[in-house]
Amino acid sequence: MVAVIEQLKDHLNHAVLGQPDLTHELLVALIANGHVLLEGPPGIAKTTAAKALAGAIDSRFQRIQFTPDLLPGDVTGSDIYQQETGQFSFIPGPIMNDIVLADEINRAPAKVQSALLEAMGERQVTVGNHSYPLADLFFVIATQNPIEQEGTYPLPEAQLDRFMMKINLGYPSASSELDVLRLVRQQDLHKTLSGPNTSICTPADILQLQHQALSLYMSESVEEYIVQLIMATRYPERYLADTGKETRLIEFGASPRGTLALDRCARANALLSGRDFVTPDDVRRVALPVLRHRVLTTFEAQAAGLSVDDLLKRLISHVPAL
Template sequence: MEESQKGEDYKPLEFKSRIDLGQLQTSVAQIKTELGRVIIGQQDMIELLIISILANGHSLIEGVPGVAKTVTAKLLAKTMDVGFSRIQFTPDLMPSDILGTSIFNVKTSKFEFKKGPLFSNIILIDEINRAPAKTQAALFEAMAERQITMDGQTYEMSPPFLVFATQNPIEQEGTYRLPEAQLDRFLFKIKVNYPSLEEEIEILESKHRQKNKNLESLITSVLTAEQIANYQEVIKEIIIEDNLMKYIAGIVHNTRNNANLYLGASPRASIAIMDASKALAAIHGRDFVTPDDIKKVATPVLVHRVILTPEREMEGLTPDKVIKQIMETIEIPR
């Protein structure tokens, strides 16, 4: 009876999102298109950086020199009509070099605070691990609280305020290890690998075609600060079921009881996985999180938040492998 009622014109019900994500998806597609004019490959890095923007989190980009870490972050900032500042960290960099300093105004006979390069929206920090502890501490307050305290005065950072920092994992001379508390403030640690052979050939061909063109001139701004703020609010409305929250908590809890790990992840990591998985779901046009979203963002969220035991480190085990093992042992919700 039911089959006859359906008739030949029967069509299955189509999924309809309960949250309007059309504009967000369009903006993300436009960003990827703009970056695709210059950047070859590195799709995972680009997507994770976009997620970090939507989830309002900072990102640490790690890779050997020459794999387009800096240029990708710089051009991504160019796709947004917001303030941009690039700071090269060096061993002699002082807090005042990034925060600013008070200058005596002869006309008013008062000290006036001249803001430093950290007072912007998108901050690109090159070689973050080269600056000493004092400068790292100054940056830490800005990252953690999105404010800066100078001479007893507190200055709020204008939203969006996002830090994209790069570091080279190979060269250790003249570097300072980032403290765990500061690493914990990064939503992601994005590891950038060498391009494939096909991608490298395409890079050469693209560079040959561009001649001496300025790369930044090829990129058009597609997002405003207001749109970014709106999208960040939309992300908070993405639905995540209770069983998926338990799944996230189980993954993070396992890092604290794992024999291979000396230090596990904090509750901030659980929140980061949830926020990032919501942003990933929205990018793909879904108003709900799936286990696959969680699995995709878990490693870049956790890899810099856990520390191996000395024995396992000597054996050549890596945090990535341990996280993968943990993901394989925890039952995926259905």
């Protein structure tokens, strides 16, 4: 399986230039068996990354463009009356695929967003009186644009907590942007000559990687470190008292679901790093994308210009690894 991991890394890094954190954290979320929310300005390869990942796996991929007029049945599917038989039959929606790209998820109203809750949390959809299981490899990649607020519906905390990771994206460097320019020009030039995409692995390979990550060794001290990081988001005054600054900066800390997500993502990071054991560095590497959407800051923190990432970095630096 080491070869599969390396091929996935190379494929994503070649398809998405200048975003190494994005490609790495996408693979972490995939192997950790969770869903991911990508947030960043338009045109920085969020959709490209999702399509590249789906293309590397011999899987069923579907993109859903979220709009204000979308209905829950447009996502989950619905019962349609068949005049020939006089009965209703279930027509699957786009959510019934292996990898689903929920593009601009914050443009859909709350009813449509909540339609994803059961699917993401329980891996099934319920239409009428029947529940339908989703694919074994069910991976949601949602995107949202933080710039435009008009005509959008912010995701509630309960929905955000369903995402294992939230990845914040910025613009690439000048050298990376030059590489992107040349790569896209070359692709457009040879578009008619290019052959079909060749998949690197199958859903069964990904499921095996997920199982392998869960079987990695994690010492009790690393488990305690994960729990202490979560406790620090709930009771920051216990860890920041020595700074002499106002410590009431966090309104709500991470939930137990955040503890489980930090454990799974640390294991996936260790597997991607080629190790069969988890270290505190693995936990620190994934802490920001796992926790940033699970922590609510106070008005005092916002007034002081402190972002969630600033507070989490401060807490991480004050929580010792046991």
